[in-house]
Amino acid sequence: MTDSFKPGTITPKKAATIAFFIRGLEAGVATEIWLGFTRAAKKMNVNLITLFGNKLDGQPANIIYDIAHNENIQGIITWSSTESNDFMRYFDQFPNIPILSLTQSVPNHPVILINSNGMKEAVNHLIRHHGHSKVAFIRGPEHHQYAEERFQAYIDALAENNIPFREEIVTPPGSFDYSYGSTAFRIFIKERGLVPGRDFDAVASVNDGIAIWFINELKNINISVPQNLAVIGCNFSDLGRCATPTITSVSMPFVQQGETAVLTMLDMINRNKIPDRIFLDSKLEILQSCGCTSYGEIVSTSLTKSAPDARSRRNNTLKPDKQNITVPEENLVNDCMQQTRELLGEKTALNETELDTLKEKALGLIRSFFSELLHTDDGRFLMMLNSILDSEMRHDGQIVIWLKIATLLRNKVFSSAFPVETLLNASDMIDRARTTLIDSIQRSLLHRFVLSENWLDVLRDIESNFLTADSIEDILKVLSAKLNNFPVGKCYIALYENPAKYKFMDPLPEFSRLIFAFDKESGTADLGRDGIIFKTRDIIPEQFRSNTENMDFLVMPLYMKQRQLGILVLSDALVEKNIYALFRDILCNNIYNSVLFSELLETKNELEKTLDNLKTRAAAIFQSSQNIATRVNEVSRATGESATTIKEISNNIGEVMHIVTSAVGMGKKIGGIVTELQNNSRKIEDISSLIFDIAQQTNVLSINAAIEAARSGDSGKGFAIVAREIKELSKKTVQSTESIDNMTAILQSSMDATAKNIVTMISIIENISNLSKNITLAINQQSSTVSEISGLMTQAADGTKEIVNDISAVAGTK
Numbered sequence: 001m002t003d004s005f006k007p008g009t010i011t012p013k014k015a016a017t018i019a020f021f022i023r024g025l026e027a028g029v030a031t032e033i034w035l036g037f038t039r040a041a042k043k044m045n046v047n048l049i050t051l052f053g054n055k056l057d058g059q060p061a062n063i064i065y066d067i068a069h070n071e072n073i074q075g076i077i078t079w080s081s082t083e084s085n086d087f088m089r090y091f092d093q094f095p096n097i098p099i100l101s102l103t104q105s106v107p108n109h110p111v112i113l114i115n116s117n118g119m120k121e122a123v124n125h126l127i128r129h130h131g132h133s134k135v136a137f138i139r140g141p142e143h144h145q146y147a148e149e150r151f152q153a154y155i156d157a158l159a160e161n162n163i164p165f166r167e168e169i170v171t172p173p174g175s176f177d178y179s180y181g182s183t184a185f186r187i188f189i190k191e192r193g194l195v196p197g198r199d200f201d202a203v204a205s206v207n208d209g210i211a212i213w214f215i216n217e218l219k220n221i222n223i224s225v226p227q228n229l230a231v232i233g234c235n236f237s238d239l240g241r242c243a244t245p246t247i248t249s250v251s252m253p254f255v256q257q258g259e260t261a262v263l264t265m266l267d268m269i270n271r272n273k274i275p276d277r278i279f280l281d282s283k284l285e286i287l288q289s290c291g292c293t294s295y296g297e298i299v300s301t302s303l304t305k306s307a308p309d310a311r312s313r314r315n316n317t318l319k320p321d322k323q324n325i326t327v328p329e330e331n332l333v334n335d336c337m338q339q340t341r342e343l344l345g346e347k348t349a350l351n352e353t354e355l356d357t358l359k360e361k362a363l364g365l366i367r368s369f370f371s372e373l374l375h376t377d378d379g380r381f382l383m384m385l386n387s388i389l390d391s392e393m394r395h396d397g398q399i400v401i402w403l404k405i406a407t408l409l410r411n412k413v414f415s416s417a418f419p420v421e422t423l424l425n426a427s428d429m430i431d432r433a434r435t436t437l438i439d440s441i442q443r444s445l446l447h448r449f450v451l452s453e454n455w456l457d458v459l460r461d462i463e464s465n466f467l468t469a470d471s472i473e474d475i476l477k478v479l480s481a482k483l484n485n486f487p488v489g490k491c492y493i494a495l496y497e498n499p500a501k502y503k504f505m506d507p508l509p510e511f512s513r514l515i516f517a518f519d520k521e522s523g524t525a526d527l528g529r530d531g532i533i534f535k536t537r538d539i540i541p542e543q544f545r546s547n548t549e550n551m552d553f554l555v556m557p558l559y560m561k562q563r564q565l566g567i568l569v570l571s572d573a574l575v576e577k578n579i580y581a582l583f584r585d586i587l588c589n590n591i592y593n594s595v596l597f598s599e600l601l602e603t604k605n606e607l608e609k610t611l612d613n614l615k616t617r618a619a620a621i622f623q624s625s626q627n628i629a630t631r632v633n634e635v636s637r638a639t640g641e642s643a644t645t646i647k648e649i650s651n652n653i654g655e656v657m658h659i660v661t662s663a664v665g666m667g668k669k670i671g672g673i674v675t676e677l678q679n680n681s682r683k684i685e686d687i688s689s690l691i692f693d694i695a696q697q698t699n700v701l702s703i704n705a706a707i708e709a710a711r712s713g714d715s716g717k718g719f720a721i722v723a724r725e726i727k728e729l730s731k732k733t734v735q736s737t738e739s740i741d742n743m744t745a746i747l748q749s750s751m752d753a754t755a756k757n758i759v760t761m762i763s764i765i766e767n768i769s770n771l772s773k774n775i776t777l778a779i780n781q782q783s784s785t786v787s788e789i790s791g792l793m794t795q796a797a798d799g800t801k802e803i804v805n806d807i808s809a810v811a812g813t814k
């Protein structure tokens with residue numbers, strides 16, 4: 001931890017309630033953290049409400065975190081990180097509640113982390129002890145704090161050993177999913193064409209599961225671990241300890257992290273000063289996959305080099321003379337016991353009685369170890385270890401603790417000035433203990449597997465009975481009959497009142513209805529027909545909360561896809577948590593189906609009522625429909641007649657258009673004739689003017705002739721008579737010409753008026769022609785429209801007749 005911080009130094013005066021955000025219930029990390037939580041909460045008299053959601057993003061399960069708004073919750077501990085900014089933004093809505101993170105740093109709130117020292121130690125072990133210089137690395141998710149720190153520890157270890165970083169033997173940022181081991185194999189071998197042993201001689205993985213999947217892929221190409229390639233993992237999981245070969249790994253104190261989190265949160269509630277970051281130590285745990293054969297192999301090898309005769313005597317099973325060995329000073333044994341007490345003291349969640357019992361067993365085991373090592377050779381150490389392990393398995397103890405004690409003994413003995421023979425014997429004893437411990441772990445896992453199978457059988461039985469359940473009431477009856485066989489003390493089911501589609505950071509529905517309350521001691525509670533309405537953030541109604549001491553609730557959302565249903569609340573949930581996740585999934589599926597069935601049934605009933613109302617009204621509508629049909633037929637006939645009349649009008653107007661067109665043509669011809677007459681009249685005027693001019697000249701000529709005749713006397717009398725006749729003729733000609741001009745002028749004026757009238761007439765006729773054309777077009781369009789309407793009315797009449805028949809059938813009049 002940072003500095004010498006010791007959490008939990010002050011016990012709250014009254015029980016505090018802490019909300020724990022958890023993103024999964026799978027076995028492994030989540031189980032270990034939860035174990036630490038529950039132990040510490042029980043010891044410190046803390047109410048623990050575990051809210052099982054998911055990563056802090058838009059997933060519908062995250063609605064359950066809104067329960068943390070309950071005014072009775074004094075603190076929030078989160079193991080529900082995400083790579084998005086939503087993680088930071090989400091906690092802004094809890095300004096007055098202490099928040100403690102176990103994954104990523106939340107601004108202005110402390111975080112408890114596990115350092116990466118163990119990964120650095122593991123990579124150094126591959127390099128310095130096994131001589132590997134081409135260590136590959138399988139990365140975890142980008143931006144995830146633990147994944148990035150483990151990767152950085154790998155880089156730092158390479159730098160400390162003057163080994164250059166090679167990007168081609170490092171995967172891109174990946175995932176914590178175990179299947180990423182197969183992806184890493186494909187990247188290294190198939191995509192990059194790397195050859196194990198040549199291009200890389202060891203692999204460090206971000207977790208054990210990925211390492212195991214990678215090893216399985218190597219087996220398919222006949223690469224053996226550790227013979228051909230060394231592999232290490234991280235988390236020191238049950239899976240890795242039971243694999244073949246067992247996985248050398250880095251132990252992560254997740255149980256201690258859970259315990260420390262509860263105690264630290266109590267300090268935060270009590271306003272004690274808390275470091276921004278609290279670090280717990282990770283440690284290298286040597287098993288087989290790195291190439292080591294025993295815990296003592298490192299020291300044994302160096303001892304053999306300096307004392308080959310000791311190895312020879314060991315191989316010949318020669319034992320050292322116990323009487324000639326100097327008993328170590330008393331403070332050596334005491335020092336070893338003190339370190340064991342400190343190791344066990346980290347298990348602060350154990351109550352005093354449990355801790356004292358555990359210490360007594362550990363100190364007895366240490367005494368038997370040194371007694372057998374230095375004085376006797378009767379196998380009492382292994383016998384006592386077996387006895388302890390049997391007891392631990394019966395009481396679901398933590399066998400890994402004893403593996404750590406064996407490691408402590410190894411380190412203490414090998415750091416002391418014992419003879420070579422004693423160190424080799426100690427190595428043999430610890431190796432046998434290690435074999436026994438791993439065997440016990442495997443048996444423990446098998447035992448847990450058998451138990452899990454039993455619980456799965458119970459779930460299968462519940463699910464099979466759900467198949468015959470037609471309603472939620474039937475589902476609850478099945479639960480009442482079967483939950484006695486399921487590992488849970490109390491079970492509550494509540495459905496939301498008026499749920500809405502969930503969007504990230506939306507609040508819970510304000511109210512819920514408790515429909516099921518089960519207690520193994522008292523059975524199923526009678527909640528009445530309608531259940532009990534309560535505020536959702538209260539988790540369960542007050543009357544059930546008041547009967548609960550040291551609450552340890554697991555609260556899970558009930559939903560299907562995006563549809564929110566309600567909450568499931570479990571208490572005294574003591575086995576693998578993924579069993580409860582499966583239980584929740586089965587329950588969600590069947591409640592969802594029942595809700596849908598109920599909704600369909602309600603819809604069916606509503607449809608039946610609507611049909612009855614329809615039949616009642618159909619009879620009243622029937623007569624009106626017949627009247628409408630009759631009127632529609634009449635309108636259809638009238639419309640047809642109108643269409644015929646309009647068609648006749650259109651034909652008549654067509655004839656008028658023909659006559660008007662002919663009149664326009666004739667008018668234009670007459671106009672042409674009048675124009676020609678005007679032109680001829682003007683010619684007559686010209687001729688008349690010419691004749692007038694001649695007459696004038698003739699008159700002048702006659703006057704001249706008369707003058708000449710007068711001059712001639714009697715000889716000119718005859719010529720004078722001619723001259724007078726010519727003058728008279730000229731006079732008459734002038735008079736006639738004037739009459740012609742007058743008549744021509746009158747005729748010209750009449751023809752001009754006639755021409756103008758003809759032009760006006762032609763213009764009027766042309767306008768009539770244009771109007772007639774427009775009228776014809778309009779009448780044609782009207783005729784077309786009326787014809788279409790007539791057709792539609794005919795169809796409407798037919799449709800109305802069908803409607804009348806259908807309504808008659810609905811009304812039952814046929």
